[in-house]
Amino acid sequence: MSVEKVDTLIVGGGQAGLAMSEHLSKCGVPHLVLERNRIAERWRSERWDSLVANGPAWHDRFPGMEFPDTDPDAFVAKEKVADYFVAYAQMIAAPVRCGVEVRKVQRLVGRAGFQVETSDGEIEARSLVAATGAFQRPVIPAVVPEDAGPVQIHSSAYRNPGQLPEGAVLVVGSGSSGVQIADELQRAGRRVYLSVGPHDRPPRAYRERDFCWWLGVLGKWDAQTPAPGTEHVTIAVSGARGGETIDFRRLAAQGMTLVGRTESYKDGTMIFAPDLARNIARGDANYMSVLDEADAYIARNGLNLPEEPSARKIGPDPQCVTDPIFDLDLTEAGISSIIWATGFTVDYSWLKVDVFDEKGKPRHQRGVSTESGIYFLGLPWQSRRGSSFIWGVWHDAQHLADHISTQRKYLAYHTAANRETKVA
Template identity: 75%
Template structure:
C-alpha cells in the first residue's frame, strides 16, 4: 500500500487546527490537516441552539479576519462562528481534509517520524500536532443511576427547552454553560434548580468596556498557569447582548440555588453546605476586578463614566441564607438533570509516551516530552487566554516556530571541509 508523506500532520480542523495551519504555512512547512467531521463541527452539533460566543466579535476572532457584516461589539451566534472558520480555511488555503479520522499514531522504529493510521489510509509525518483541544468527551458523574426514572444529559446534548419532558430541571454546574442553560430554562417557564460550585464571576462590562478589554489592559489574559488555576470555573454570558451573571438575581426570578452536588441515595440528592461561600467567592472575584479597573482608570487618566451601581450586591435570597442540603427529586418534581460538568481529553489514538497517569498531556507550551509531538488548544497551554479563539492563534505561532527551529537542527550537515579533516 502506498503511504502518503507530509512534513507535519495536524489532527483536528477546529480553531486550533486552522490556526496551526496558518502558522505552519508561514514557516514554509508542508502539512495536512485532518478533521473527522466538518470544520468547527462542535460549534454546530455539540452546543445548544441559542449559544453565542462569550466574547464580543472584535475580540473573539483571529487577528487577520473580522466577522463579516457584524457589529464589533455583538456576540456572534454559534453557526456564524462555525461559518467564520470555514471562510478562514478558504482564506488561508488550509490543506484540510474533512471526514477523515486518525485512528493511531506511532513513532517509527529505527528512523525518524511517525506512522499514522487514518480512515483514508496510512500517512507518515515528521511532526504530529494534536489540535483536538480539551473538550473532547462530556463528563457525567456516575452519581444518579440510569434507572432512577430521571432523564439525564450532558450540556453538550442539550439543545433547547422544548426537548425536555414536563417537570422541573436540575442543572449541575454554574460555569458559563450551566448558568446560561439554567437562565434559558427559567425564561421558558421551567422550575429550575442550579447546583453552584466555586467560580469566578467577572462583570460583563464595566465603565463602558467589556470584561475582555479589562482582562487585556490589566494583563490578566497573559497570566500563566499555576496549580489549581487551570480548573477555575468562569460564569459569564453573551446572551441578549451580554450581561453579568448574578446568581442572586436569578434566585429572585424564581431559580433555586444549591451547593455542590455530592451524593445520591434512594431518590434523594445531597448537597455540600458551601453555597454561600461559593456565591461570596464569586462576589470577591467580581469586586476585585472592579477595584483594579478603577485604579487603572485613575492611573492612566482615562475618561470613562462612573458606574457606582455596578458595586451593588443584593441581599442573599432564602435559598442562600438557608441552603437546601437534601432534595428528594420526586417531591421537587424534577424530571431532568443536565450535567454542565465539563469535558475530558481522549488521546487513545496517540501511542506515544507523553501522558500522565490521568491521560493528560505532559508538555511545556504545547511541546511534549515526545520529540516531534505537539499539543494545541489546551486550557492554560501558555496563558489564561490559550483556549480562546484569539489565544490559540498565538499559541499556534509558538508551536510552529518550535517545529521550524527543530527542522533546522535536523537538516544540519557538517561542511565538506570538516568531514575531510576528520577522515
C-alpha cells in the same frame, strides 16, 4: 498499498488546527490537516441552539480576519462562528481533509517520524500536532444511576428546552454553560434548580468596557499559571441577550432555586454540600476585585471613562441562600431531567506515544511535548490564561510553528552535512 507521506500532520480542523495551519504555511512547512467531521464541527453540533460566543466579536477572532457584517461589540451566534472558521480556512488555503478520522499514532521504528492509521489509509508524518483541544470527552460524574428515573444528559448534548421531557430540571454546574442553560430553561417556563459550586463571577462590562478588555489591560490574559486553589474554578460569564453580568441573586428572584455543590445521591434524593452561601460570596469577592482593579487602572492612567456606582450594588441574599436546601427528593420536586454542565476531559487514546502523565495529561512545555516531534495545541493554560480562547490559540500556534520550522532546519543541516561527507 502506498503510504502517504507528509512533513507535519495536524489532527483537528477547529480553531486550533486552522491557526496551526496558518503559521506553518507562513514558515514554509508542508502540512496536512485531518478533521473527522466538518471544520469547526463542535460549534455546530456539540453546543446548544442559542449559544453565542462569550467574548465580543472584536476580541474572539483571529487577527487576520474580522467577522463580516457584525458589530464589533456583538456576541456572535455559534453557526456564524463556525462559518467564520470555514471562511478563514479558505482565505489561508488551509490543506484540510474532512471526513477522515485518526485512529492510531505510533512512532516509526528505526527512523524518525510517526505512523498514522486513519479511516482513509495510512500516513507517515515527521511531526504531528494534536490540535483537538481539551474539550474532547464530556464528563458526567457517577452520582445518579442511569435507571434512577430522570433523563440525564451532558451540557454538550443539550440543544433547547423542547428537547427535555415535561417537568423540572436540575442543572449541575455554575460555569458559563450551566448558568446560560439554566437561565434559558427558566425563561422557557421550567422550574429550575441550579447546583452552584465555587466560581469566579466577573462583570460582563464595567465603565463602558467589556470584561475581555479589562482582562487585557490588567495583564490577566497573560498570567502563566492559575492562582493557587483556582485550577478547577469555573467562570460565570455570558454573551447571551447582548451580554450581561451573571447575577445568581437575580436568577433566584426570577424563580430559580439555587443549591450548593452536588455531593451524592441516595434512594431518590440528591445531597448538596452546605457551601452555597460561601460559593456566592466567593463569586462576589471576585466580582468586586475586578471593579477595584479597574478603578485603580483608570485613575493611574487618567482615562476618561464614566463612573458606574450602580455596579457595586449587591442585593440581599434570597431565601434559597439564607435557608438552603441540603437534600432534594427528585420525585417530590418533579425533576424529570438532569443536565450535567460538569466540563470535559482529554481523550488521547489514539496517540500511542509516551507523552502523558499518570492522569493522562500531556507532558509539555508551551505545547512542545517530551516526545520529539509531538506537539499539543488548544490546551487550557498552555502558555497563559488566554490559551484556550480563539485569539490565544492563534498565538500559541505561532510558537509551535517556529519550533517545528527550527527543527526542520536542524534536520536539513544534518542531511546536507551527510551528503558532503559522502562526496568527500
